Amino acid sequence: MTRFRRTLRQTFTIARRDFTATVFTPIFLLFLFAPLIMGAFGAVGGLGAASVTDGAQDKAQIIAILPAAESRMMAEADTQLRGIFRPGEGPPDLTTQPAAADPAAQARNAFDRNDIDAAAVLYGPLAAPQILYGPRGDRAAGYLATLAQTTLAAQQAGGTLPPIDVTKTRITRSRGSVGGQHQSAFFAVFGIFFLTLFLSGQVVGTMAEERNNKVIEVLAAAVPLESVFFGKLIGMFGVAVLFVAFWGTVVGQVTTLLPAGAAAAIGDLRPAVGGPMFALLFAGYFTMAYLLLGSVFLGVGAQASTMREIQMLSLPITILQVAMFGLSSAAVSRPGSWIATLAELFPLSSPFAMAGHAANSPELWPHVAALAWQALWVTIFIVVGARLFRRGVLQSGSARPFWRRAKPH
């Protein structure tokens, strides 16, 4: 048997023990249903989502494709009508454009621009305008129709409002809206944050069991400590996957009971890489986020000698996770910025930020590189954690630093 196969087998022996020892206990049921208590985190997520929505709102526009004279009059009408709305409840800002050779194509192309989110686009004569609108753009389309009518009335200088013949057409975008991508990015970041916050912190105390009942000596004699650490991490990840599968199924079933229109209420969630790939990457980044944070917590927790020390670690652990969430949230709301690059490169925030990146950008190669980069850091954290454990807890290391060991006594 090769060393690799033996190491693999030993790793899974540890994983199997940890998985069964955790799942087949009454405490696990408490853990499984803890999300009912954790509902408060929904509020945190809601606040974050609101900030993303506000950001997306800045890019939303309604567009009128008109001759220059009509554009001016419509802008004036827009200024007057906008006064009747309360702050924050008005339609998206109006932009006017001169008509090109093919106004219909021009209007349709407006929905595929990535610098703005076109909610509705008007073209054609004001007496018989054509209005295209996207998902959640029906109100904006109605407002454009009213604007057209008001502008036409102004043209007729004080006459009664003329009837107009509006044709509204709901269109489907060829790509997700910028706002929808940002929302997808935020949901990805928040989803991974929520799951890892809830699950990866468990890893911190797992080595305490072996330390307290002295089993660590048996393990250390038989198995490389790296395998012990990695095995424990995999075992606990198995627990996390079981948890996610259970609640994923529950939530999935609840979703089928919602009214058909409810899905539209959560917006135009269309990640740039496409839905199936996004789901795959989400799973990959959740795995990496768990393994990265878990390996750090495992290494730090292994140094703790009492349960009290472990409990005291919970606060810094939570702070670290929230910090990574904050950094990644900032990154997904500013794609391409230096803070996004920082969040994507920094190992502990990388899975969060890259999940957001998948929602904002269609390229796939950065994800291959990111997953490899994150896997490298999982390895580094496990090796460093195991060495610190060997040196500090098993007292394998000499107190002398290595540069002094070579000197004769």
Added chain:
Amino acid sequence: MGEEWAVKAGGLVKRFGDRRVVDGVDIAVPTGAIYGVLGPNGAGKTTTLRMLLGIIEPDEGHRTLLGFDSPRDASDHVGYLPEERGLYPAMKAREAIAFMGALRGLDWKTGRARAVTLMEGAGLGHAVDEKIRKLSKGMAQLVQLLGSVVHQPDLLVLDEPFSGLDPVNQERLEKLILVERDRGATILFSTHIMSHAERLCDRLAIIAGGKRRFEGTVDDARGVLPQRVHYTPHRPDPAIRGVLPPDALPDRDGWRFELPGGGIETLLVRLIDAGYGISGLSIERPGLHEAFVRIVGQQEA
């Protein structure tokens, strides 16, 4: 296996802080032997064993285990009972033994089957499905020992295996060690209880103060001390002291002294000629305990 030495280590050094806990220890354990590492508390026995097994790395020195330069490569062929016993309290005894076997490469199914056989052989058949937390300390210790042999290792390393066991379980353990030796395993164990070492060991090393003070057979160790003579004359007479060796001390009805370097014959002739006669005479070899005390005492002096 075919190796002459199951364990061979040279110049092992381990420092904790500025203290050299193990200071240049050499150990060579012949394949198939029962080898004892003896020493007082804090002598460095456990640290030496842990270095041999690769649990901790030596600061200096080298070691091979079953012909492997890295102890990790030999781990599937080694069984180990640490000084600080440890099992998962929630595991059943059978599972605990199978788990320890699985760590050393034995499949779970075989491990479970062997666990039952081993436990029945050790008189623990009734506790096969008991959780470890429900076993007595001695029973749990035996379960752990069985876990260290379930994969039928070529080398069995036992750190203070007799400590904490009652006499009945100590005898069971001695038998189990002999069974393992008969199976072909090499046994390396540490202890500071001389009677076990005297009965079991083919060879032994005595460690004190982190250094190896002695290496050889039990007879070699006992040979470190001269034999002792117990002599009883026909009649008590203080003047006999002038005939006896200077180290002679009164002992109940006679005298006790070290066997003279040239033998006992000359002295006996002188005693008979002086009219003291010989009412009783015995020549005793010192035990391992006395030899150990002498060897360790020399180091401490």
